[in-house]
Amino acid sequence: xxxxxxxxxxxxxxxxxxxxxxxxxxxxxxxxxxxxxxxxxxxxxxxxxxxxxxxxxxxxxxxxxxxxxxxxxxxxxxxxxxxxxxxxxxxxxxxxxxxxxxxxxxxxxxxxxxxxxxxxxxxxxxxxxxxxxxxxxxxxxxxxxxxxxxxxxxxxxxxxxxxxxxxxxxxxxxxxxxxxxxxxxxxxxxxxxxxxxxxxxxxxxxxxxxxxxxxxxxxxxxxxxxxxxxxxxxxxxxxxxxxxxxxxxxxxxxxxxxxxxxxxxxxxxxxxxxxxxxxxxxxxxxxxxxxxxxxxxxxxxxxxxxxxxxxxxxxxxxxxxxxxxxxxxxxxxxxxxxxxxxxxxxxxxxxxxx
Amino acid sequence: xxxxxxxxxxxxxxxxxxxxxxxxxxxxxxxxxxxxxxxxxxxxxxxxxxxxxxxxxxxxxxxxxxxxxxxxxxxxxxxxxxxxxxxxxxxxxxxxxxxxxxxxxxxxxxxxxxxxxxxxxxxxxxxxxxxxxxxxxxxxxxxxxxxxxxxxxxxxxxxxxxxxxxxxxxxxxxxxxxxxxxxxxxxxxxxxxxxxxxxxxxxxxxxxxxxxxxxxxxxxxxxxxxxxxxxxxxxxxxxxxxxxxxxxxxxxxxxxxxxxxxxxxxxxxxxxxxxxxxxxxxxxxxxxxxxxxxxxxxxxxxxxxxxxxxxxxxxxxxxxxxxxxxxxxxxxxxxxxxxxxxxxxxxxxxxxxx
Numbered sequence: 001x002x003x004x005x006x007x008x009x010x011x012x013x014x015x016x017x018x019x020x021x022x023x024x025x026x027x028x029x030x031x032x033x034x035x036x037x038x039x040x041x042x043x044x045x046x047x048x049x050x051x052x053x054x055x056x057x058x059x060x061x062x063x064x065x066x067x068x069x070x071x072x073x074x075x076x077x078x079x080x081x082x083x084x085x086x087x088x089x090x091x092x093x094x095x096x097x098x099x100x101x102x103x104x105x106x107x108x109x110x111x112x113x114x115x116x117x118x119x120x121x122x123x124x125x126x127x128x129x130x131x132x133x134x135x136x137x138x139x140x141x142x143x144x145x146x147x148x149x150x151x152x153x154x155x156x157x158x159x160x161x162x163x164x165x166x167x168x169x170x171x172x173x174x175x176x177x178x179x180x181x182x183x184x185x186x187x188x189x190x191x192x193x194x195x196x197x198x199x200x201x202x203x204x205x206x207x208x209x210x211x212x213x214x215x216x217x218x219x220x221x222x223x224x225x226x227x228x229x230x231x232x233x234x235x236x237x238x239x240x241x242x243x244x245x246x247x248x249x250x251x252x253x254x255x256x257x258x259x260x261x262x263x264x265x266x267x268x269x270x271x272x273x274x275x276x277x278x279x280x281x282x283x284x285x286x287x288x289x290x291x292x293x294x295x296x297x298x299x300x301x302x303x304x305x306x307x308x309x310x311x312x313x314x315x316x317x318x319x320x321x322x323x324x325x326x327x328x329x330x331x332x333x334x335x336x337x338x339x340x341x342x343x344x345x346x347x348x349x350x351x352x353x354x
Numbered sequence: 355x356x357x358x359x360x361x362x363x364x365x366x367x368x369x370x371x372x373x374x375x376x377x378x379x380x381x382x383x384x385x386x387x388x389x390x391x392x393x394x395x396x397x398x399x400x401x402x403x404x405x406x407x408x409x410x411x412x413x414x415x416x417x418x419x420x421x422x423x424x425x426x427x428x429x430x431x432x433x434x435x436x437x438x439x440x441x442x443x444x445x446x447x448x449x450x451x452x453x454x455x456x457x458x459x460x461x462x463x464x465x466x467x468x469x470x471x472x473x474x475x476x477x478x479x480x481x482x483x484x485x486x487x488x489x490x491x492x493x494x495x496x497x498x499x500x501x502x503x504x505x506x507x508x509x510x511x512x513x514x515x516x517x518x519x520x521x522x523x524x525x526x527x528x529x530x531x532x533x534x535x536x537x538x539x540x541x542x543x544x545x546x547x548x549x550x551x552x553x554x555x556x557x558x559x560x561x562x563x564x565x566x567x568x569x570x571x572x573x574x575x576x577x578x579x580x581x582x583x584x585x586x587x588x589x590x591x592x593x594x595x596x597x598x599x600x601x602x603x604x605x606x607x608x609x610x611x612x613x614x615x616x617x618x619x620x621x622x623x624x625x626x627x628x629x630x631x632x633x634x635x636x637x638x639x640x641x642x643x644x645x646x647x648x649x650x651x652x653x654x655x656x657x658x659x660x661x662x663x664x665x666x667x668x669x670x671x672x673x674x675x676x677x678x679x680x681x682x683x684x685x686x687x688x689x690x691x692x693x694x695x696x697x698x699x700x701x702x703x704x705x706x707x708x
Contacts, residue, residue, distance in 0.1 A: 079466065079634040079635065080465055080466030080467075080631070080634045081435050081436070081465045081466060082435070082436045082465050082466035082467045083466035083467060083630075083631070083634040083635065085635060111434055111435045111436050111465055111466075112433065112434030112435060112436035112437035112465075112469065113434075113436045113437060113467045113468075113469050113628075114467075115466065115467050115630055117635050140595070140596075153652065153655050153664050154664070154665070155657055155658060155659075155662055155663070155664045155665060156655040156656065156657060156658060156664040157655075157656045157657065157658045158655065158656060160651075160652055160655055166589075168592045168595075170595055170599075178591075178595070180585075180588035180589070180591070180592060182582075182585045182588060182589075186582055211658070212658040213658075227581045227582025227585050227586065228536075228540055228581025228582055228586065230665075230667060231534075231536045231581050232581065232582065233667075234534035234536060234666075234667035235520075235534070235536075237532075237534070237648075237652070237666060237667065238522045238534060240648070241494070241522075241524055241532070241645065241648075242494075244644075244648075245524075245636070245641055245644045245645055245648065246632070246635040246636055246641065247635070247636070248636065248640075248644075251648060252648070252651060252652075274467075274628075276437075276469055277434070277437070278600070280433040280434045280437040281433065281437065281439060281471050281600040281601065282599070282600055282601070282602065286602075287599055287600065290598075290599045290602075291595065291599055294591075294594070294595075294598075294599065294605060294606070297514075297606060298507065298514055298591075298606075301507050301510040301511075301512065301514055302510065302511045302512060303509055303510060303511065304509060304510060304511045304565070304566040304567075305509075308509055309509070310507050310508070310509045310510040311508070311509060311584075312588075312591065313584060313587075313588035313591065
């Protein structure tokens with residue numbers, strides 16, 4: 001463990017053990033815990049800090065307050081050879097989502113495709129974690145979740161939908177799966193917040209003020225702008241239809257904020273997962289070779305600027321992953337102080353390194 | 355039929371009869387013809403002229419040249435309870451796509467979801483036509499097609515993927531289905547061309563020159579920009595994976611251009627269709643009421659500008675549809691001259707109105 005300015009660099013194995021110990025101390029059942037720990041660690045290793053281990057202190061508070069159920073009684077309802085509904089009983093979305101996607105994969109193995117809707121859930125972290133489950137089973141995986149209201153409505157003056165992400169993964173020959181995991185807003189709220197903290201102005205297209213007018217002033221940012229105007233707004237609405245209307249979850253401005261204070265209320269979130277068995281369309285080895293060739297072709301395209309190659313979605317995360325596996329994961333000093341407080345109270349030993 | 359400057363306004367019924375007669379004269383089989391006529395007319399009525407009746411002269415040339423097969427031998431291969439592949443035998447994508455989506459709906463009715471991949475196809479017109487088939491059967495419908503290379507690669511200096519559209523439809527209580535049908539580029543090439551013809555500069559974010567640099571000069575536009583930078587690029591890649599890699603269709607820069615000259619070569623296009631049976635997740639009436647309520651809520655959001663209400667995807671098309679059903683469809687003078695030439699050669703009577 002090394003300190004680097006305002007960050008502490010910690011080996012991922014240490015963080016994994018800490019995360020597991022923290023959740024254990026709150027009585028999180030082993031099967032649930034494993035998914036949360038794996039999702040948070042994998043997500044931080046891939047460089048997506050906003051959806052990774054940074055969130056642990058928040059989740060611990062949500063466990064302590066009773067929002068997140070550490071010992072869920074899952075209720076699966078298999079409604080056809082390719083569809084199911086899952087009542088997540090207010091446990092971690094990471095775990096409920098993984099159970100749902102695993103079920104979608106089973107359905108797809110038996111019937112070609114699988115689609116599973118989840119309700120009574122909580123924040124599920126990074127959507128990629130679930131799509132990877134399908135891709136590693138040689139399937140195409142898609143995962144969706146709605147989120148609390150933050151995206152300016154097209155033509156409107158305030159937010160209605162959330163950053164509602166879309167995620168798609170598929171297996172490649174000789175490489176970790178292809179994965180696109182994107183919010184339907186131009187950037188996340190985190191990026192706006194970091195610009196505010198750093199005293200930087202916002203690039204155009206990121207945010208608007210409380211009358212819906214574009215702003216470059218972080219202090220007056222009230223909502224995020226969708227990608228492609230009505231297109232990103234429409235994509236967010238699709239995600240809302242899949243996650244809320246198929247399940248009866250609240251939608252739009254009725255979704256409880258993640259950081260609402262106090263955090264003792266349940267959020268009743270919905271997610272949606274699709275698995276498509278590649279083998280029902282094409283020999284899996286051929287498909288994986290084709291995706292390999294497509295990715296190689298895109299990466300070989302002439303770049304606009306000599307020193308930055310053309311990349312496919314997921315490439316920046318793969319680079320981060322290689323580096324962070326070797327070098328460790330940077331944790332902000334502020335978050336690490338929270339870790340220390342949690343660890344101190346449960347007697348966690350930081351392997352003598354801090 | 356009235357003339358209005360450079361446009362001729364024609365009742366949709368007349369255009370429908372003309373379109374049908376033109377296709378009949380080229381030996382297009384009745385089942386194929388019906389889908390093409392319905393798709394082109396419905397699309398023009400919805401105001402999406404670039405994918406509607408405007409294309410008829412092009413299609414007639416593609417029939418005459420042998421690119422499009424008027425009498426296909428469809429070969430369906432049902433590979434699981436929820437999946438199928440369709441060899442379209444180089445007929446109209448409008449017809450092959452409709453057959454594929456109808457099969458997806460049948461599979462979903464029996465098994466919960468249906469996914470059908472189409473290959474050996476041609477241009478399929480508006481993606482909405484197929485998604486509507488599912489939505490009218492009380493299902494969620496999604497349709498995808500790849501297209502010839504036109505979108506600047508993220509970080510690249512030239513196009514690789516096409517405008518690869520994403521389409522999603524769902525049934526609403528008391529109103530035509532919800533439908534988002536969007537290219538993954540900011541605008542279509544048509545819009546750039548029209549700006550060029552009108553001598554207007556291009557708004558930022560639309561196009562780039564042949565070195566990948568943004569341009570507002572229509573004459574130097576060489577490629578279209580994706581929505582949300584890497585996000586639109588990633589979405590286009592997803593569509594390519596579904597349409598090309600699951601089917602063996604060519605991809606990226608290998609796809610033959612729609613307007614390649616001569617147009618006698620086959621295009622070997624791929625499409626992908628998904629139907630999800632709403633009833634397997636929720637009572638259909640409840641789902642439709644929820645979507646009704648969601649849409650009402652969005653439309654009631656405070657607008658940014660007093661005279662333009664907040665709309666949901668598909669609203670502009672619904673307004674156009676109501677008007678054009680009553681007033682007729684505007685056809686440019688240039689296209690109408692082509693209609694007259696085609697009509698003249700087959701003895702089509704313009705109902706005594708021109």
